[in-house]
Amino acid sequence: MAGNTSVVVNALIDNVDQVIRGKRDTIRLALCSLLTEGHLLLEDVPGTGKTSLAKAIANSIAGTWKRVQFTPDLLPTDITGVMVFDQRSGQFSFREGPVFTNVLIGDEINRGSPKTQSALLEVMEERQVTSDGVSRVVPRPFFVIATQNPRDFQGTFPLPDVQLDRFAMRLSLGYADHDTEVSILEGFARVHRDDELEPVTDTDELDAIIAEIDRISVAHMIHDYIVRIATATRQHPDLRLGVSTRGTLALLRIARAYAATDERDFVTPDDVKALVGPVFGHRIQLTAEAELRGQNADSLLADITDTVPVPRTSGG
Structure with a gap:
């Protein structure tokens, strides 16, 4: 596979x-x-x-x-579609939008x-x-x-x-x-x-x-590692918004694909670490004080990832 x-x-x-x-x-x-x-x-x-x-x-x-x-000026129906009246049939029909x-x-x-x-x-x-x-x-x-x-x-x-x-x-x-x-x-x-x-x-x-x-099967310790990183974002004093459960699920799925593109059928901690920024970066929000100090999401996530113990695993 x-x-x-x-x-x-x-x-x-x-x-x-x-x-x-x-x-x-x-x-x-x-x-x-x-x-x-x-x-x-x-x-x-x-x-x-x-x-x-x-x-x-x-x-x-x-x-x-x-x-x-x-x-x-783009309308919601310009995206999803709209009901239109057909004069020949005398009935309404749905015209699909670009979605x-x-x-x-x-x-x-x-x-x-x-x-x-x-x-x-x-x-x-x-x-x-x-x-x-x-x-x-x-x-x-x-x-x-x-x-x-x-x-x-x-x-x-x-x-x-x-x-x-x-x-x-x-x-x-x-x-x-x-x-x-x-x-x-x-x-x-x-x-x-x-x-x-x-x-x-x-x-x-x-x-x-x-x-x-x-x-693709993922070891329990990888699941635990992902949740530990997410929990750290929720508890960090410089963040007013941490990573949601939807975010942890997204990281899990992306990590599986990342491993597969490297011809592996198991996820490693390095996969998770490589993806924390792209998957979690837009899900966290810094406090006003942290922004004033010049903090940014990428560097803060890197610091968080460095503080969470990396599990030892040999595969899935």
């Missing part, structure tokens, strides 16, 4: 790497989110490739994908109104749309990749804590290093476009891999 997953993931990474150069580790993490059907939040300044990464992942899967550009797809790219989600953000995040949680008393299930697998710019940009509506918690991971691409950026400029005329990528897997294979990853 793990070997097949590794082959698929390496093919996906190679495909996406044609568009997003020099970011293989970030691509791997993003694909771990995909392989657990956990939703992904990409947060960074404009021009670093957030939308390109999302489109490259979507085009690498032989499924359907749609893109929504969030703006303040009825395998991969949905929500571009600049923090520019949408809170009401519209909530409509998307409800579908992310329930994986269905209810309209006129009828529930309509979205396709599986269903994966949302949302992008947003930092909160200090004008004209944005920051996602509330409870809505951030529904994203399995938050990643930042950052600027390319010097050599990579030079190679991008030199190869600009030849560079692969994200909308020209050929799919390297299909939804049936992806769905089977997701199911198998969920069945």
Whole structure:
């Protein structure tokens, strides 16, 4: 199982790497989110490739994908769908919104109104749309990749804590290093476009891999380790909000995928440590005093992880 997953993931990474150069580790993490059907939040300044990464992942899967550009005037029904009246039949019918797809790219989600953000995040949680008393299930697998710019940009509506918690991971691409950026400029005329990528897997294979990853056994001491780290965030004096149980479940599932991409059928403490930042970083909130002292979520989580005893285990 793990070997097949590794082959698929390496093919996906190679495909996406044609568009997003020099970011293989970030691509791997993003694909771990995909392989657990956990939703992904990409947060960074404009021009670093957030939308390109999302489109490259979507085009690498032989499924359907749609893109929504969030703006303040976007309505909830523009996301979920709406009942429309058919004059020929004299009846109302449901017109599906863009959430009825395998991969949905929500571009600049923090520019949408809170009401519209909530409509998307409800579908992310329930994986269905209810309209006129009828529930309509979205396709599986269903994966949302949302992008947003930092909160200090004008004209944005920051996602509330409870809505951030529904994203399995938050990643930042950052600027390319010097050599990579030079190679991008030199190869600009030849560079692969994200909308020209050929799919390297299909939804049936992806769905089977997701199911198998969920069945990877994890040692009790790994479960205990995850909960100890989460508990430490809840008790830390510099945090006003710690990690929820949803967060620990997300870390468990992502850790399984992370292990499988490394051709292992067991999770190690190093897997957990590598994922604490991307999975827990957007789920904690610092106190005002900690922010004034210049603390940030990543460094605080690193300190917490260093203080929690690492279990000794040889496998699953």
